[in-house]
Amino acid sequence: MKVKDLSEKFKVINMADGEREIEDVFCCDLLSIAMGKAPAGSAWVTVMANVNTLAVASLTDVACVILAENARLDDMTVSKAKEQEITVFATEEPIFKAALSIYNNV
Amino acid sequence: MDDTIVLEYTVDAEDFTRAGEASSDVKKKLKQMGVSPNVIRKVAIAMYEGEINMVIHAQGGEIKVYITPENIKMVLKDVGPGIPDVEKAMQAGWSTAPEEVRNLGFGAGMGLPNMKKNTDSMEVETEIGKGTTITMVVNMLGNE
Numbered sequence: 487m488k489v490k491d492l493s494e495k496f497k498v499i500n501m502a503d504g505e506r507e508i509e510d511v512f513c514c515d516l517l518s519i520a521m522g523k524a525p526a527g528s529a530w531v532t533v534m535a536n537v538n539t540l541a542v543a544s545l546t547d548v549a550c551v552i553l554a555e556n557a558r559l560d561d562m563t564v565s566k567a568k569e570q571e572i573t574v575f576a577t578e579e580p581i582f583k584a585a586l587s588i589y590n591n592v
Numbered sequence: 593m594d595d596t597i598v599l600e601y602t603v604d605a606e607d608f609t610r611a612g613e614a615s616s617d618v619k620k621k622l623k624q625m626g627v628s629p630n631v632i633r634k635v636a637i638a639m640y641e642g643e644i645n646m647v648i649h650a651q652g653g654e655i656k657v658y659i660t661p662e663n664i665k666m667v668l669k670d671v672g673p674g675i676p677d678v679e680k681a682m683q684a685g686w687s688t689a690p691e692e693v694r695n696l697g698f699g700a701g702m703g704l705p706n707m708k709k710n711t712d713s714m715e716v717e718t719e720i721g722k723g724t725t726i727t728m729v730v731n732m733l734g735n736e
Contacts, residue, residue, distance in 0.1 A: 518700035521637055522709065526629070534697045541612030545619065545636040547629070562609075570616070 487591045489550045489573050492529070495587060496552055496575035499559060500567040506549045511589045513581050517542050524548050529592075531585045533557045543572050550574065552588070554581040597659040603643050603670075605652035608696060614655050615640040625659070628736040634710040635664050635730050641703045642668040642726060648693050649673065650723065663712075663731045671723040678716050682708065 490504030510528035514520040517538055524530050526547040532539060535557040543551045550573035553559070558576065559567065567574050577584050599621065601614035619636040639655065646653045650672025658665040675681050682704050689699025708714050711728040712735070718724040 515697060516700050517697035518702035518706075520697075521641065522702060522706040526633060536696060537609050538612070538696055538698065541616070541640065545612065545615060545633070545640050547633055 487588070489529075491591070492550065492552070492575055492588065496577045496584070499553070499564060499574040499576050500572065502567075502571040502573045503549075504573070506573075508549050508588065508592055511585050511592060512548070513585050515581075521546065529585075529588050531581050531588070533581065535559050535563070537563050537566055540566055540570060540572050540574075544570050552577060552584055554579055554584045595660065599657040599659070601655040601657075603646045603652045603655060605650070606647060607652075608647060611643050611647045612640050614643055618657055622659070622664070627664075627732070631664070631730055631732060631735045634735060635666070638707045638710040638728050638730070639666050639668075641707045642666070642728075644698055645703050646670050646672070648689055648699070653723075661732065663729050666728045666730075667725065668728075669723065669725045674720040674722055674724055675716065675718045676720060678718060 487508045489506045489508060508529045510525045512524045512528040512530045515532050515534045521542050524546040527549050529550050529552060530548045531552045531554055533555045535553050553576045556578050604610060615636050618639060619632055622632045650670030653670030656667045680686050684705040685701040687699050687701030693699040712731045713729045715727045
């Protein structure tokens with residue numbers, strides 16, 4: 487499954503590398519843990535929506551971030567996502583449901 | 593001929609929006625040099641954890657990165673309060689981070705353990721009231 491395929495399911499906040507293959511799914515809200523554990527190339531589902539989420543996403547090299555439970559980035563953070571070329575989606579779904587629907591297609 | 597490439601950064605105190613800029617820049621430069629993605633990931637994670645620590649605990653600081661064909665050495669120097677008990681600070685889950693930092697999703701006591709986990713060597717020199725210098729090395733070989 488490619489990153490761009492998720493746009494059928496989730497709202498696109500920023501699309502960077504849509505052709506990237508999703509290799510895994512990862513759920514975690516604690517950035518301290520995500521930093522050490524998020525697998526490169528994974529779809530990371532979280533409710534933690536701040537500029538540090540983007541920093542962790544960039545450094546761990548995840549394929550994309552999915553903000554669950556309607557978690558939102560402010561405008562400044564959205565422009566940072568564009569600048570850093572990080573793909574971000576948003577959904578009303580809870581973390582488990584959002585992650586499961588990706589997992590079933592990976 | 594000395595083929596060491598040196599990168600220097602200043603980390604500002606209490607600026608969480610800019611924390612990570614130095615590690616992002618190092619990541620970008622290593623990518624341009626064709627360093628293996630796994631080495632880059634390790635360096636980026638270790639350095640970002642260090643940057644966050646400087647923002648949370650010290651009044652910012654300076655980072656120097658030395659890149660050679662053999663390894664990448666990061667030296668993070670601050671003039672913060674120092675670490676009273678390094679052994680405790682190295683334990684996963686031990687944290688002295690304030691509430692507002694925890695609200696951002698940090699401060700779970702994983703910083704120093706994560707830095708150690710992602711590097712081939714790590715040395716902590718610290719003096720109470722004077723500051724802390726952390727030296728970390730990631731080898732090019734064995735981490736591809």
